[in-house]
Amino acid sequence: MSTQTTPATGEQHLLEVEDLHVEFHTSEGVAKAINGVDFSLDEGETLAILGESGSGKSVTAQAIMGILDMPPATIPAGRVLYKGQDLLTMPEEERRLTRGPEISMIFQDALSSLNPVFPVGWQIAEMFRVHRGVNKADAYAQAIKLMERVNIPAAKDRVKAYPHQFSGGMRQRIMIAMAIALDPKVLIADEPTTALDVTVQAQIMALLQELQEEFRMGLILITHDLGVVADVADRIAVMYAGRIVERAEVGDIYARPGHPYTKGLLESIPRLDQKGQKLSAIGGLPPNLTRIPPGCAFHPRCVMAQDICRTERPELLDVGPQRQSACHFSQEVLDA
Amino acid sequence: MGKYIVRRLLQMIPVVILSTFLIYAMVFAMPGDPTAGKCGERPCPAAYIEKFNAKYHLDEPLPVQYGYYAKNVVQGDLGENQYGRPVAEELSERFTVTAKLAVMALIFEGVIGILAGVLAGLRKGGFIDNLVLISTLFVISVPIFVTGFAAQYFLGLKWEIFPALATGKDPSLFSLVLPAMVLGSTSLAYIARLMRSNIAENIKSDYVRTAKAKGLTPRRVVGVHTLRNSLIPVVTFMGYDFGALLGGAIVTEGIFGINGVGGYIFKGIQNRDGIAVVGAVTALVIVYLLMNLLVDLLYGALDPRISND
Known part of the structure; x- marks a missing residue:
């Protein structure tokens, strides 16, 4: 792919998403949630996927995991290569076995994402019992070890406790323990800290x-919060209306955004050195995915929009070393 | 937990006292002479009436009458009905039949209702879903005496699949199959619909998504993670329904000639047999309260978020 970040020929990425499309068939028409997303992830690397609600970041994650409800979702095009194998064409039974030992996921709201009627230890131990056929006692012992590993105090006493008996941060630790139980190579974290308060966010x-x-x-960190990923991520992909609009190393994006949307997102974060100024926000709302605007999907909200933006969709093109932007005026944004 | 059960049992005492007193008062407020018809076609001799009144303390004020009655009940004596048979003995005979019928109806409505609900809920809008929705609507709208007579005529008499009657003191389990199906049919429809909507809702929940992300088999995602949560309201419903079933079913018992509790109370009311009615209802109140307690305990066991302490 011409837009691939790491161009190395012959070298295989751990995870590679190519031209991924996801559509939802609803009563209001076809919602095009993902419209050609490409990215790759290597071992030990952290990729942050950034975007507003409805930008398609969670759908991307669920499409990689293979846990989209189909129907209403369909994947009309694209490939998801894990160690060179396309997960999308893999038989479902084979693919199921990759969930947990190979690719794993944690979710935003740990309270609703954990089953309320089973003890947390049982839910962690289930990974060992189902995937490895470990007996109950050993699985529980491993669950306790994992709970200790994610710093849950008094893990031994709390292994039989239920999700509602834990605090939000502790619940998210349990989710994490469950996700890493089988040493996955890829961990997808979908807004892992959004439901938590700030000090706990940092701990998680x-x-x-x-x-x-x-x-x-390899860690894929999905968030709408630029602040969360700044210290953690290696690279960032910014999504808007189901496409990646900018991709760069984390430092570059903070220093010099290459897309008006990224710029808007950065400007909407309160900063200590700009005390007293009015906080800017991006005007308007993300588009209805059944009626994505022609041309650049962001043009109705963009302060720089010209005629060309209304008719011609900008491609994701190289605008510097290790970075791409999908904007007709990316150079102007970078220079601003 | 033990403390909770003791507390609940103690709470039952005033409920039992008050409800039995109300029934006692209502039965004895019914117009008519309690000795009427006791002595054939002619009025009873004065000596008999006097003896009768003394035996049941009928010259005393109502609360005192009730007091004497309650004292006997506590000692396990529910009195004698108008034919001179002990009510406790008759009730236990009838209750055995009713309990058999109730358990069979509960199993029928539970197994088939839950199964139909799960299949319908998993494919909302599909063929099975529509089939379940339409057939349950039909069952709910048709009165039980129609269902009962139709089942008796076709399945019992015309095609002779099941016995058409279940008479006698100890009817066979097989002869109770058809009445149990009729008795459980309405609840089956409600259970199927309840289960259907619970499954359809829970299958979309976050924890089911997590279960899929854990790489569990679809069978385990539904059978363990979705089912457990969806069963909670259904089990509660079935618990209350079992309490109601144990109270007897006048219509179903009538159609199939079953000697159950429902018919006993019905006949007792018709014949102004106050002692029989009050005795039977007292027993039913206690059974119903115990079922309520059982349901609450079950609810706490199924849903750890509900605390019974």
């Missing part, structure tokens, strides 16, 4: 980073 992010280094996992 630190834990994720620690575990990633320990297990050399």
Whole structure:
């Protein structure tokens, strides 16, 4: 692919998403949630996928995991290569066995994402019992070890407790313990800290980073919060209306955004050095996915929009070393 | 947990006292002479009436009458009905039949209702879903005496698949199959619909998504993670329904000639047999309260978020 970040020929990425499309067939028409997404992930690398609600970041994650409800979702085009094998064409039974030991996922709201009627230890132990056929006692012992690894105090006493008996941060630790139970190579974290308060957010992010280094996992971090990913991510992909609009190393994007949308997102973060100024926001709303605007999907909200933006969709093109932007005026944005 | 059960049992005492008193008062407020018809075609002799009144303390005020009655009940004596048979003995005979019928109806409505609900809920809008929705609507709208007579005529008499009657003191389990199906049919329809909507809702929940992401088999995702949560309201419904089933079923018992509790109370009311009615209802109140307690305990066991302490 011409737009691939790491161009190395013959070298295989751990995970490679190519031209992924996802559509939802609803009563209001076809919602085009993902419209050709490409990215790759290597061992030990952290890729942040950034975007507003409805930009397609969670759908991308669920399409990689293969847990989209089909129907209403369909994947009309694209490939998801894991170690060179296309997950999308793999028989379902074979693919199921990759969930957990190879690719794993944690979700935003740990309270609703954990089953309320089973003890947390049972839910962690289920990974060992189902995938490895470990007996109940040993699986529980491993669950306790994992709970200790994710810093849950008094893990031994709490292994039989239920999700509602834990705090939000502790619940997310349990989700993480469950996700890393079988040493997956890829961990997808879908807004892992959004439901948590700020101090706990930092702890969870630190834990994720620690575990990633320990297990050399490729980490996909999905968030709408630029602040969360700044310290953790290696690369960032910014999504809008089901496409990647900008892709860059994390430092570059903060220093010099290459797309008006990224710029808008950065400007909407309160900053200590700009005290007293009015916080800017991106005007308007993300588009209805059944009626994505022609040309550049962002043009109705873009302060720089010209005639060309209304008719011609900008391609994701190289605008510098290791970075791409999908904007007709990316150079102007970069120079601004 | 033990403390909770003791507390609940103690709470039952005032409920039992008050409800039995109300029934006692209502039965004895019914117009008519309690000795009427006791002595054939002619009025009873004065000596008999006097003896009768003394035996049941009928000259005393109502609360005192009730007091004497309650004292006997506590000692396990529910009195004698108008034919001179002990009510406790008759009830236990009838109750055995009713309990058999109730358990069979519960199994029927539970197994088939849950199964139909799961299949319908998993494919909302599909063929099975529509079939379940239409057939349950039909069952709910048709009165039980129609269902009962139709089942008796076709399955019992015309095609002779099941016995058409279940008479006698100890009817065979096989002869109770048809009445149990009729008795459980309405609840089956409600259970199927309840289960259907629970499954359809829970299958979209976040924890089911997590279960899929854990790489579990579809069978385990549905059978363990979705089913457990969806069963909670259904089990509660079935618990209350079992309490109601144990109270007897006048119509179904009538159609199939079953000697159950429902018919006993019905006949007792018709014949102004106060002692029989009050005795039977007292027993039913206690059974119903115990079923309620059982349901609450079951609810706590199924859903750890509900605390019974």
